[in-house]
Amino acid sequence: MTQWWAPLAVVYLSVYLAATQHHRRALFPSAYRIKRETYSLINPTFQRSVxxxxxxxxxxxAGMQIEAGDNTMLIPDEELASLRCVEKLDVICEDVLPKRLSDIRRLTAELAGRRQRLSWQEFERTVLTLVYAxxxxxxxxSTQQREAWTDAVIQLFRALQRDLTPS
Known part of the structure; x- marks a missing residue:
């Protein structure tokens, strides 16, 4: 005897999974389009442990700098900069983080409309975007640039604060 609800459950789960994956990708879409052609760096994350x-x-x-013009990440401490695990942080800063103000505004608008907590990858990227901003x-x-970037910094900070505040 077939279960009449089984096809309905499959459709529901498919839609749910597609919606959650789309929602995650919407915050940092470039995390899934890494330019370096290394599969292991698709959706890179720096933090995996304490x-x-x-x-x-x-x-x-140490004074890490994320620069947009030439897409470089600079770490003044040579010992820290030479660590192998810093490669993923470099990829995140260069290829994943939004650098244009319009992209950061899109991100802050999406963060403001979120009802669920950020994943740890999204939280990490939002913190690094705040550092960049x-x-x-x-x-x-210019005063106009300072006002626009100040607003972006405040919105990113509020999103992180909201995520850390218990519901």
Whole structure:
């Protein structure tokens, strides 16, 4: 005897999975289009353990710079910069993070409309985008640019704060 609800359940699960995958990809779509032709770097993530979190904190404290013009990540501490695991952070900063203000505004609009918590990959990328936006704000020369980047920094901070606040 066939179950009448089985096809309906399959359709529902397919739609649900497609919707959740689309929602995740919408925040950082370039994470799935890495230019370096290395399959292992598709949807790269730097933090996989507490040690990785501590290392990222140390890299940020060392004065890591994310530059948009030539898409480079600079770590002043040569020892930290030479670590093999920093390659993934380099890929994330160069190929995944949004660098144009319009892309960051799209991201903040999508973050503002989210009802669910960020995945750890999305949280990591949002923090790094905040770092990039703050660095860009510091280097802005015109008042209009400073206001636009200030708004982006505030929106990214609010999204992270909202994600960390218990429901």
């Amino acid at each position: 040690d990785d979190v501590n290392l990222l904190f140390e890299i940020l404290l 703050a660095q860009t704000l510091a280097g802005s020369s």
